[in-house]
Amino acid sequence: MTSASNPTPLDSLDTPCLLLDETRMTHNIQRLKALMAKHGVQLRPHLKTPKSIDVARRVMSSPQGPAAVSTLQEAEQFAAAGVTDLLYAVGVSPGKLARVLALRGRGVDVTIVVDSIDAAEMVAAQTKASGVRLPALIEIDCDGHRAGVQPDNHEHLLAIAQVLAQADCLRGVMTHAGESYGCRSLEAIADMAEQERAAAVGCADAIRAAGLPCPVVSVGSTPTAHFARSLAGVTEVRAGVYVFFDLVMAGLGVCSVDDIAATVLTTVIGHQPDKGWILVDAGWMAMSRDRGTAKQPVDQLYGLVCDAQGKVYPDLLLAETNQEQGIIKLRAGSGASLPDLPLGTKLRIVPNHACATCAQHDAYHVVRAGEQGVVARWDRFRGW
């Protein structure tokens, strides 16, 4: 982390660049922390969103974790920074086990995820061959979203559990209600949270009824984590994007636009006055091509446009993007008028999807409520 003794004025930053409002981030972190404390369940923040050691230290409950990651590069980077309790929450392939074993050999408690007999046998064989135990969670498919064992297929579940247990590798179950991103109401999100909980707890119960251990019952997505009615039987909740939030989460009602902590600072580079267009230097390279709100009732195109201080202009959208240019327009049918934004004006764009937009940048430029300028620069990493 680089901390500026004197804040850097926004106007002096090269654009496009990524801004992070630490005040909003802290509010988001505290909100979910308080909720999990009320449920009495451990939070395992997913660090695939920030990919930053400075953010990780603020979002984790201790410098050692726990945390979840989506790549071995994340696992290695956070382990090097002192995190010792990591869930690698993506199905593992044979070629990746050497790096997992290397981390475990260094005393990092990395848990992996499997959802088939083949994968369980691979884990058991590697444990036997290396002498290093590879603890694993069995992934459950609670909503047809992605990977995992069907929650009512106990025969399959127990066959995997047996293979893992015989190698002393069975640590529990995990599931992720990815379909919660498609919910249309907070009620539907709460129902999805219950579906997620019931799938995981039901499978854990089945494993225990077969006389096998299942200490961990891990669930989570940002929407379900915030609106679960009950987490009975769950031992930990995972969530990632809540640390920054974004327009997809605001569209779902999980947060408000004013909670969104990560934005892209951009500069006006031209105008097409006859068309009502303002051109800026934030194209898809700076925003990503993510258009998550396209499937929501209100499509925010490539993002909401704010002034340099973060105040949203009514109905002003980043409507189209080329590689290094964006076109700002008023929302179709809007009664608002196009603001006068001369060449060189700085603006902020609120993104659809924080994970995707932040991934386009190498650093966060940190700002705080009530303070002028950038107070710190926090590096991000990427790769696999």
Place this chain on the structure above:
Amino acid sequence: MTSASNPTPLDSLDTPCLLLDETRMTHNIQRLKALMAKHGVQLRPHLKTPKSIDVARRVMSSPQGPAAVSTLQEAEQFAAAGVTDLLYAVGVSPGKLARVLALRGRGVDVTIVVDSIDAAEMVAAQTKASGVRLPALIEIDCDGHRAGVQPDNHEHLLAIAQVLAQADCLRGVMTHAGESYGCRSLEAIADMAEQERAAAVGCADAIRAAGLPCPVVSVGSTPTAHFARSLAGVTEVRAGVYVFFDLVMAGLGVCSVDDIAATVLTTVIGHQPDKGWILVDAGWMAMSRDRGTAKQPVDQLYGLVCDAQGKVYPDLLLAETNQEQGIIKLRAGSGASLPDLPLGTKLRIVPNHACATCAQHDAYHVVRAGEQGVVARWDRFRGW
């Protein structure tokens, strides 16, 4: 550049990663080079696609250029590698001129682009204040795609030209037929190329008729560069994505799928046999969220699936992506059968948009026809 004395087997690479078929790339480079030689027009390759010094040296006609770039970071990186003739082909804002002046002060001939009186006055004022001339092209809007002066608005064009010429900064005109990506036939692309040429040449003629200089007439996009019937009056053609090509270009008929040089190597990490899904470790982080073929007659979803050697599986698509997982499915309605691809199998994915997919990676892993494994690693850069 790192050249491996012994090729690295594909199976030993950490996935996902970016592969570059140098044999195909060389073919693509030679094809456009030969075409431009036939037209007798200089080619100015756009280096925003490769963002790599190793690729740049292979695509440029000399180690000094000429070349086009889309960011000042690209300009600075290529200048540091010895390129001295650069067009910064995106509208410039006041805050960016210091970096342009610094490059020109080091003897790098950077040309900038303006499309308004405001921008021209800014360039003239900076030239006067710094004593360093800032040569500029006036951008022409040949197809309503983005920025630029309307080609029939000669009053506006000449007003800008006068401001630039008085400061000795007028170097010519440029345009880009971005709408050619939406053409539905090679005939339509050829028509668009003529529209692009006519707009640029017409504006150059108007500037010259007013007694002002206009040595440069710069046009180009990958589709129009390949199918222009005439380039009479044009002094240089810009094109970028042709060096690698991609599924969008194949869908347009500009290339065949077998010409596509950049692919993503991925590994099978799971299966959902009941659904006919194969899960891989290439999600949107590795592919980008670009879905350029969604608007084409044949939607290739997130990409075509090939075996590790690059042979396309019939109708097999990367259909959905999460951050670090992709779901492979057969095309809807296909009569093909799902291949048996066990856990750990390596596959290649052919992307929608090479610029966007390559931008997700830090290096090219270079392969060649008839050779096994990766023969070199070429670094990419990013940022602004």
